[in-house]
Amino acid sequence: MEGLTVTVNGQPRGIQDAKPHTTLLNWLRDGGLTGCKEGCAEGECGACAVLVSRPDGRGGTRLESVNACLVMLPAMNGQEVITAEGIGSPGHLHPVQHEMAVRGGSQCGYCTPGFVISMAAEYYRPERRDGEHHTPNGFDIHSLSGNLCRCTGYRPIQDAAHALGTPPEDDTLGTLRTRPSPTVQPTHLTGPDGEFHRPADLPEALELLAANPDATLLAGGTDWGVEINIRHARAKMTIAVDGLAELRELEWHDDHVRIGAGLNLTEIERRLDGRIPLMAEWFPQFASRLIRNSATLGGNIGTASPIGDSPPTLLALDASLILASRQGEREVPLSEFFEGYRQTKLGDGELIRAVKIPLPLAPITGFYKYAKRRFDDISSVAVGIAMELDSNNVSRIRIGLGGVAATPIRALKAEEALIGKPWTERNVREAAALMGQEGTPLSDHRASAKYRAAMLEQALLKFFFEKSEAVRG
Ligand SMILES: Cc1cc2nc3c(=O)[nH]c(=O)nc-3n(C[C@H](O)[C@H](O)[C@H](O)COP(=O)(O)OP(=O)(O)OC[C@H]3O[C@@H](n4cnc5c(N)ncnc54)[C@H](O)[C@@H]3O)c2cc1C
Ligand code: FES
Ligand code: FES
Structure with a gap:
């Protein structure tokens, strides 16, 4: 294929030699944007946080924070990223940077760009309202739960967060939210260390999977990214499924709710809006906002970890899974899906399309x-x-x-x-x-x-x- 393009801080950057396992973090840093740091390379510290533009469901854009160390670069083809360098500059500090500076929120500074990004995502969160989360400015301090600081201490950082106002009308990044976000770009990349495919639709994904049953599925990358970075895992073929429209549906029917396996947990939480109280209780206990902005339900079930959090929740809700392959779809009760340690009923060429929760819910x-x-x-x-x-x-x-x-x-x-x-x-x-x-x-x-x-x-x-x-x- 031709090269990839990722827009960084407003400037499109072409990439001719992208590799399937290069992380967004390494690419940004190699390109001179060293604000984002590698602290752990496994989603635990938030030093690598960046903002990404995502659809808000109403034709505009949400700015959401993710761990760049767990994002594969080819998965970002056609997308937009904002780093700490794109938020403000010396002499023109962004309100978040200003509050961090004047309230002593930074010492060695290693963690600071990551905090600034998570804080900016919360600053621009459209639902933020005065008094929400019991803070005068509605700032959800848990939006920083994926960011670690080893020397400043959290008090001044918290003070900075609670001092923030709302973005002014002419705020540059704020205005970005009124524009449509980039659409998902089908991507096909073949290199010496493997292939990366982002199919255009589910039939194409299932064709690819049928022909390559050993391919690794990639959704939010919060499990697979750790395998790549820490255990040096490599896939001969990666198939990205999180952008497939067929895996991103959330529908209410008379007798069940159907939740797309490719939706990330933040989207599900927002779209359910408390209507499944057990899930509403579970979401805040799952990792951090940074991780939930990427991690999908399909990935949590698909990894078949005995300590994944969605299965206990979904077993209590008596959920079943819709599995899709080139042969069609079948429904499997979640209670019968796991067959052994990291073994499931998923057949060759099959993926999880959706989770089905029966209604009415137990109260x-x-x-x-x-x-x-x-x-x-x-x-x-x-x-x-x-x-x-x-x-x-x-x-x-x-x-x-x-x-x-x-x-x-x-x-x-x-x-x-x-x-x-x-x-x-x-x-x-x-x-x-x-x-x-x-x-x-x-x-x-x-x-x-x-x-x-x-x-x-x-x-x-x-x-x-x-x-x-x-x-x-
Ligand atoms: C810092 C940190 C904290 C975490 N905290 C928690 C926690 O509190 N609770 C918890 O349960 N987990 C936690 N995790 C694990 C991880 O975030 C979850 O398992 C997450 O839901 C994985 O989803 P993903 O979309 O990122 O999967 P990915 O990493 O993209 O995919 C992982 C694997 O899942 C499979 N897969 C993905 N999508 C599908 C599909 N549609 N059909 C079939 N198989 C599929 C594939 O085998 C794929 O290789 C944490 C991870 C990190 C790094
Ligand atoms: S480097 Fe620690 S979360 Fe990414
Ligand atoms: S300021 Fe040093 S780690 Fe946070």
Whole structure:
């Protein structure tokens, strides 16, 4: 193919020799934009953060922050990126840079461009309203949860965030939001270290996959990017699926909601707008805003990690998956999808097209995640629960578990102990003891087997005490 083009800070840059595994971060830095830094190369520190232009669904543009270390350069063909250098300059500081400077938000400065980018994304977030998130300027401090600072301390950074106003009418980047964002560009790249394809539509993607069943699917890159950077994994062929319109639908039907596997978690959160309360409770506990701006539901399920957070949530919601291949589509209950450690029912040439959640939803739900850090961490144990009571008897209950077996599982013993029984402390304590025996938890660097079993028990008790209060009102 001809070269790729990426617009950086308003200037289109041609790339003639792009390689499938080059990261956006390395390319930007090689091109002299050294504001973005490599701190960890695995999505944990935010030093590499950049803004990308994305459609806002109304013909305009949203400016969203992503980890450039996890973005593959060919995936950015035709797209627009803004780095810290494009936000402001010495003598013409952007309001975010100004507040960071005058409030002492920077010492060594290594983390600062990344903080500035995450802060700018929040500054331009159209839904930001006074008083939201209990801050006078509506700034969601969790938008910075993917940025680490090792020397300044977070207080002055937080002060800078809370001092920000709203963008003035003539703000250059603010105005950018009124223009349409770049469209997804089909891309085909063949080089000595592999091929990269961004197909134009689902049929083309399925043709490619049928002919190359060993190809690696790329969505948000938050798992695959880590494999590339840290484990030096390389794919003979990469097929990007996150831009496929067929994987980006979110539809409400009478008896189910269908969520496209290629939508990232921020988009899903925004588009559901709290209408699936269990997912609304789960989203903020997943990684950081930087990661959620890229990570897709399809990627989270497709990696088949036993500690992924979406399976426990979706098992509780009794979800099924729509799998697509050149032969057509089939529906598989999520509870039957995982067959063993990192093994699934996905056949050769098949991908996850959508997740289907049956309606009506069970009204009482809870998500409990036990991890070493409150934010931006993978689960040691995760528990999703969805329940319905009929005159205080449990008429329906689904409990999804992560981190206690080779695959995500349902807590069948605890479910069975509760179904049809009165929702009382005694019955719940009995079920919780059984829940502590679910799965085959292992001891590893995250948690011991004993701790994991204890947390299972605790999660059900916590659900009882929290939600019984809510039920009693
Ligand atoms: C710092 C950090 C924090 C994280 N925190 C969490 C966390 O709190 N909870 C959690 O669960 N995970 C977490 N993760 C893991 C990761 O973000 C998620 O698994 C994410 O959902 C992966 O989605 P993706 O779109 O980025 O996948 P990608 O990296 O693009 O793809 C990963 C793999 O998924 C498969 N895949 C992708 N799309 C499809 C599809 N449509 N059909 C079939 N297979 C597909 C392919 O095999 C692909 O190689 C974290 C990762 C990082 C780097
Ligand atoms: S370099 Fe640390 S998140 Fe990218
Ligand atoms: S200022 Fe040094 S790491 Fe943040």
